Structure formats: C-alpha cells, structure tokens
Amino acid sequence: MTIWLSPQEIVALPTTGASWEAVLAASKKRSAIDLSDQDSKADTDLLALALVAARMTDSNLRRQAIEIIDAAPGTEDGGRTLALGRNLQALVIAADIVQHTPRAFCSWLEIVMRENLDGKTLLSTHERRPNNWGTHAGAARVAADWFLYKYGSSEQKLRAMEDGIRTCKTWREWMGGPSRHGETGFGEEFTFSELDWQADPKNPKGINPKGSMKDGHSIDGVLPDDQRRAGAFTWPPPKENYCWEALQGAYVAATIMARAPWPGPAVWQWSDRALLRAVKWLIEECQFPASGDDEWITPLVNKAYGTGYNYKVPTSPGKGCGFTCWTHTP
16 A cells, blocks of 8 residues: 555656656655645645655755655644645645655654644544545545554554544535534534535535535536635636635545545545546536636546546645656656
C-alpha cells in the first residue's frame, strides 16, 4: 500500500515538459513548514521536493526533505484546524514518498489529529463541518490514518485501522451515503448552515443526490454547505469558489482511500459517483470549471472517471496538494 504514488510509479514519470519543470521549480524553494499558516505554500513545495528526490533517486534532496518534515511538528500551535488540515496532507504524503517513518513522527501524527486548536480538533472538524473545513480536515485525517497503518507500531496500526474505517464512513455519509449515527462510537453529527441549496432541507447532505431539482433546475451534485456561501438559491447559479475548495480536500481523500485497504476503488462509485456529479454540476450547469489553484483537481477527475475535462498545463498547486498534471495524467 502506498498513500499517493508508489516508487515504481514515480520513477516512470517523465523528466521533460512543462509539468515536470513546474515540479522542479517548486522543489527549489524549500521553505520551512508552518502548519498554523492556512495560506502557506511550503507544504506543496515540500511535496515537490519529495517527488523530485524520489524521481531522481537523489539522497541529498531526500535528506533536505526529511529536514523540513522533522521541523514541522509543533508549528501547528496557535493555528486553526483549517490550517492544519490544509498543510498536513502534503506533509504526510511527502513523508511517505521519501519513506521517512521515525517513531517520533508517527507518535506526533496520532497526537496532532486530536490536538485542540481554537476549540476544535482535526477529527471533530471532519465529523462536524460538512464543507471545505471538513473536507480538508478529512483529507489530512485519511492520510495520517493510512500512514500510521503502514508505518506505525502494532498498537498504532490497530488504532489507525479503526479510525481509518470511521473516517471512511464519515466521508461516505458526506457524499450522501448511510448515516454513521446509531453506530457505536459515533457521537458527532454534521452541522449544516443555511439550507437553501439542499435538495431536501429536512435531510441535508454534503453532496446533493442524483437527479435533484429545484424550481425546474438541476442541483444534482451541488455542495450545499459551500454553495450557500454565495447566498440563497437563485438561477443562473452563482460561481462560488468554496465548492472547488471543498473538492480539493475531497479528491485528495478519495485518491488516498482508493489505494487503501478499505474502501479501495469503490470510493469513486459512492452515492451514484457523487464526486463526479459535483464536478459535472460546477462545469456543466454552473459554467464554472476549475481554475487557478483549483485546476490541479481536474487530472484526478479525469483519471478516476475517464472524463476529458480540459485544464491548463502546468496546473498550479492547491491548498493541500498539487502537481497532478505530472503525477496523475491518465
């Protein structure tokens, strides 16, 4: 099991072209990680460094990546779970890519997922916030769980598997699947805000169900708790960027879950391909394709679903990940 890419997949990637040049340029920045800075790009710069180190089998670059990884724990202090969720994704993926797995890092991962930051933890944010806060927290949680399952002690592996299953169930419910509640150990419930974009306000979802309509218009695939940031329901629909922000976390999480022991590739099919329907609504109904630091999602969509959505090469890295026009081109 590899979290993002296997060593064999990485060494097969090309070392020419605009996408490779973008990874190479980002890898040279080598900024210190600040997990409390929600707008930092140091996390994706680290990911680029790890990718280049692995692709070139360069032990010096690997050492530099490890130094940045080892300096990150503790920098979450004073921040919010949004910042931690955004930054932790690439940090964990990079550690897996360079195969840096010290006991201290694994112990910190278990702690930081449960650390109280501004009244919330990464776990509670994922389980209660059905919007971009929750999706970034959930992506970081998925990455941490399966990293610990792969590299942790026997006790850590067991706890990581248990939380990993719980995490996946939370994701499945967010996509419109079965409720977690009533199951032992689940005390958290999603807290939805304005319900104007919900297909059924009495039964709110993270992604509207297949075939959902309102006032004669399709809202199939809408992310209601992010789309509502644009205001009450209206048509033509407002182009609300928080929807793409939420999908950044969702696509990172799904890509990792698809490679994990559970649920595996079935994640892409959950709730009538909920993640594909979310993208289709934004592109085809809202006329709002991904751009800027959201555009890196598009190669993941195309690879998972066999679609052919256009994107500009190279794509810019996003809030928690990036460089998929190099790593995940179908």
